[in-house]
Amino acid sequence: MAANTVPDLHWLETIDHHNFEERAIALFHYQYEHNPLYRAYTDAIHINAEAVRYLTDIPFLPISFFKSHTVLTGTQEPELLFESSGTTGMIPSRHHIVHPKYYEYAYRSAFAYFYGNVEDYIVIGLLPSYLERKHSSLVYMVNDLVQMSANEDSGFYLNEFEQLAIVLQKHRDKKIILIGVTFALLDFAEAYPMDLSHVIVMETGGMKGRKEEWTRMEVHAYLQQQWQLPGVHSEYGMSELLSQAYAPANGLFSCDRTMKVLLRDESDPLETYAYGSGCLNIIDLANIDSCAFIATEDIAKIHRDDTFEVLGRRDHAALRGCSLMVI
Known part of the structure; x- marks a missing residue:
């Protein structure tokens, strides 16, 4: 080239x-x-x-x-803007996106590589702090995966823990992936301990002062205990990136192509x-x-x-x- x-x-x-x-x-x-x-x-x-x-x-x-x-590379006008969450008073990172199709290709390809066909899943997002912001790349990605899954129970759950618990428990014969920000997963696990051994639980990071900082090992151990999980998955991404890495267990990440x-x-x-x-x-x-x-x-x-x-x-x-x- x-x-x-x-x-x-x-x-x-x-x-x-x-x-x-x-x-x-x-x-x-x-x-x-x-x-x-x-x-x-x-x-x-x-x-x-x-x-x-x-x-x-x-x-x-x-x-x-x-x-x-x-x-920015080139002279075309961006179509999207992604911003980092940051902490109060901090200047957020700003990522200008000229071609959203590049981002969509990257995360769709990565999901398929690590997890298979998204249409086979119920995709649930537990991302309350991200939903409150306008320019979240994580919300953009999860929303697209929700739409692609085409299941009526796929979607975002803000603080509806009781409804979320019902949905997770009733679909024991289907593939479910619960993608959550760390503090929200901990809150949900504390309020609703149950058997979620059939669910892929994926934490995306994000304590941001909402709770005392825990290590990833501590977070995973607590979620495994509360939900009887064999392991906890992790996603590594950020607003400045369009590609992601995933860890199926133990915080060991792998990259897509x-x-x-x-x-x-x-x-x-x-x-x-x-x-x-x-x-x-x-x-x-x-x-x-x-x-x-x-x-x-x-x-x-x-x-x-x-x-x-x-x-x-x-x-x-x-x-x-x-x-x-x-x-």
């Missing part, structure tokens, strides 16, 4: 394990040419774009730029590597119209089988090498 060739949906659909690196390098050169912010950042940290040949050569844009700048994770050294943020522990860098090839190469603020461990676990968020009081100065 030449730098002036615009990637499209077919380009996205034909990504696979064998051509991922080639596509990522091509998208880097395209975004370097057509994203003024990413180009300025790449030049500012003295990366020679012509010398980028491998995944570990690619510069990753600090995720904080989504709060301070408009991250459009996403790959790498690490950067805490003391040298330009040092990128594939395995071990460090700050998490994400390649999201569905992010064609913004930036596909994002340096997150998460600390992670990547295993040799390419699964990864999120160990926490870097300490804002000790930025060190996990973040670069804003240009």
Whole structure:
């Protein structure tokens, strides 16, 4: 793909394990040419774009730029805006979406890869804090999955715990997936302990000061105890990404075809590597119209089988090498 060739949906659909690196390098050169912010950042940290040949050569844009700048590739007007939830008083990240079809392809493909045909499921969203906001990428995704499931009991439940408990209990012969923000799942589990061993319970993170912070292991252990679950699933996504990773158990995430994770050294943020522990860098090839190469603020461990676990968020009081100065 030449730098002036615009990637499209077919380009996205034909990504696979064998051509991922080639596509990522091509998208880097395209975004370097057509994203003024990413180009300025790449030049500012003295990366020679012509010398980028491998995944570990690619510069990753600090995720904080989504709060301070408009991250946009090309000149088309965005159709959607996604914003991070953040905490009160914090500036939210803003992700401008030119082609919603890229996002829709990414999450539909990932769901099918990990869970099969969404039409076989009752899809339930327990996302009260997200429903209260206008520009939630998570609500957009779950709402689309609800519509695709075409089951009358699929939908969002705000605070209707009693009704939700009835729905979950009456469909013991059908596939059910309950996608919830962490604090809402804990509230529901506390109020309604029951046997949900037939339900896929998926937490998406999100305590945000609503409860005392629990570790993922503590959250999962409590939900398993209250609902007799063999395990708890997790989704890793954010407003700045269009692709997601999923963990069927134990917080070990895997990526679909459009996403790959790498690490950067805490003391040298330009040092990128594939395995071990460090700050998490994400390649999201569905992010064609913004930036596909994002340096997150998460600390992670990547295993040799390419699964990864999120160990926490870097300490804002000790930025060190996990973040670069804003240009």
